[in-house]
Amino acid sequence: MSAANVISILSSKKARTMTQTSQTADEWADLLEAVARRQDTKAFEALFKHFAPLIKAFALSSGLHSQGDHLPEELVQDVMLAIWRKSASYDRRKAAPSTWIFTIARNQRIDMLRRLNKYRADVSADAIWDLESDTELFGEIRQSRIQDKVKAGLYELPVDQRQVMAKVFLEDKSHQEVADEMKLPLGTVKSRVRLAMKKMKLSLEALDL
């Protein structure tokens, strides 16, 4: 899927009505806990119905199909299997369900690309992007506040910033690759991301020491 698609969704009214998700986030968290505690297949199926098509979209926007037609479906399987197996380590105090699922999808994509390109498998994505130990207990309230800020903020962003955000965060492209594709200077791509983060009042700027 192209960034243009992502943007049209971001700006559609339908998407706006989908933003009251704090309740939904709670429901996803309940379902994840049901999978962890009782191997509840009904709960797992509900998670699958919602997240599998998003994981497939993520695989397509990452260009996995260009390395093999079956790979997007395979990533869906790998990610959902990992969700099933890791559900006991999900902690709703640490991460919103969609954030946790995104990080699993990202890690599985990295491992899949590594296998495909025969990188030396010295180190698995989970060892580097450690889902279990490196996260603070920010509390559910803080987590959902961050997500709400991002959701609200995304709609306010100028098109050029939204487009760059979608490419940099989802499409498996470095800033440099996005710059090459969009025929923009590298500095412009970086500054659009920074401006977007600033507009959403995220504290990344505090790191500019």
Next chain:
Amino acid sequence: MSQWHPQPDQLVEFAAGTCHTGMSVAISVHLHYCPQCRAALSELESTSAVLFEQQAAVPVKDSAFDQLMQRIQQEPATKPEPTPVLSNRFPKALATLLPASLDELDWRQPMKNLRVSHLMTDESGMIIGLHHMKAGGRVPNHYHRGEEISVVLEGGFSDQLGSYGAGDFIMRTPSDTHSPRADAHEDCLMLSVVAAPVKLTGALGWLLNPFLKP
């Protein structure tokens, strides 16, 4: 708390999973020491998750769920990866690259005060290794042909641009020359990620390639 951090755009690429393995390991090690960057990463991952959820859903094959449940029932659960021996001393991303003891590594001593060991070369050609400086030892003035990232693991050192302690993430570009000196009272151990061999700028102008095979 750590004083020297990755650039925001480096954290963005880490959150998106698009940086090379050498950079990812260096950032992961820094995160272990730096609550500030962990908070920033958490925000970036939340941002990614929002974009992820707002994608246009693409239907999966009708059989996908049944296929998955079959796989869950048939495939034995993967055994958890064994905990690396040195994970009590070093962050996980590094510990997984290490043997049970640092003595088992192939250490080379390219000069007095400095020992180096090669751990792996990543898919982009970046060399991941350990550098060990003797307490109070100085490394001669040198510059780098490519970027060099150091993350202090134990002890500390200083150079013309500052002084650094555990967790500090230090990036040098090809134009920087420096001559680091380890703190006086403790040996300094660093994770090092380098793009290319290091060239000394001394009178001899000789090449120092710590990782060159004999």
